[in-house]
Amino acid sequence: MKFPSFRLALATLAATTLGVVVGQAPAAAALPSDYSITVSTTFHGSGYSESYSREFEIYSGNGAWVGTFWFQADPANGAPGDALKTCDMEKDGLGTEIRMDIGSSSGFQQTDRIASTRGMGAGYCDGWKTGDIAENTSVALKVCLVRGTTEYCSGVYYART
Template sequence: MAAAIAGAVAFTIVAAPTPASAALPDGYRVETSRDGDSLDMQIVDGAGRYIGWAEFNADPWGDTPGDAIRAHDISGDGLGVEAWLDIDPGSSFQADRIASTRGHTSPYATPWITGNIAEGTRVGLRICLVQGATIYCSGTQYTYA
């Protein structure tokens, strides 16, 4: 609750919970590739078509920032693609960063979502398909910042 005290305003910040999600639809699969601690997760539909991917880039390279995620949607199937990153995961997944293609016409790649993460910190990445309130997510792949 916000309160005004002698002209100042205090705010209580409440962290948003990770949205509830279901497993990927039948026939869909995820292919994972790694380059050092960087990680790509590609989603393939039941017909074998690549429909999008999520990226975690651990270290800066050229114009690409480190400690960053982004999502790519390359299929005009009506589903958006999201990359979810859990920083220093505990016993349950908590998305600390989400890159989403929601509301954009495919093909579309999000800008990099970035922020410093201490070197050696464990992170978890998920790729999700989204449509309205429906969310389908992969299992979590782990790597390090």
Template sequence: MNSDRKLRAVLTVVAGSVLALGTATSASAATQIPADGAGYAYWQADPSGSTPGDALRVCDTKADGYAVRAVLTTYSGGSYREVNTSGHAAGYCTAWKTGDLPEGTKLVITTHYGSGGNWISADMAFVTA
């Protein structure tokens, strides 16, 4: 009986530690949204180190002549922010575009690639502020 209590106590501590580690890891990592092989958008809901919260950036990773764009909108289509790599060579990432959003706001990020203002939809992700 005594060993049962010790085992439960140890398992409780281990489970709590795993949960804490999992929470810390997911909260500090930016969400990556692909742009059909042309690059990526990154969403950071909460501040982490030098990365601001409610922040969006995009990176062009392929030297194909296309820029990469990401658009952050509400579920109802209201636009919050847009970033793109137009005018920059591949290997470029934009600065974080940020601004406080109401906590819990449900958002959609769409990625695109293109040139000359002609954008092709690539991917999308549902995120929360």
């Protein structure tokens, strides 16, 4: 069946609009390839079901320390448990975010908690974002560099409360 060009244009517009309305938001871009992430893990307790915290640092391609991100599983050294925090260390126009998906052990499905320096200047640390999570719950974490609607995010890392 041959469509007149007006009907074809209208069908294309409708399909595009429908895709935008019911489609998912575009995924965040990956961190630039010359950036690096270091990850440290602190175990709390012993055995298979022990909880563990994560600390992330991102460095730019020229070696500048861009930001630090924390997931604190259990209270320690003045930090609350089940908490997120981030600090922006570099005057590069990008903020830092750490996102948590509570209960996920197979990918990042949704953001349940976030700590962010979005819109703030370098040297700013967001306060601890807390809330009780049942013990032995898996959480998925992502760290991101953000500016406005632009986002560059890591892959998924896991921890346990």
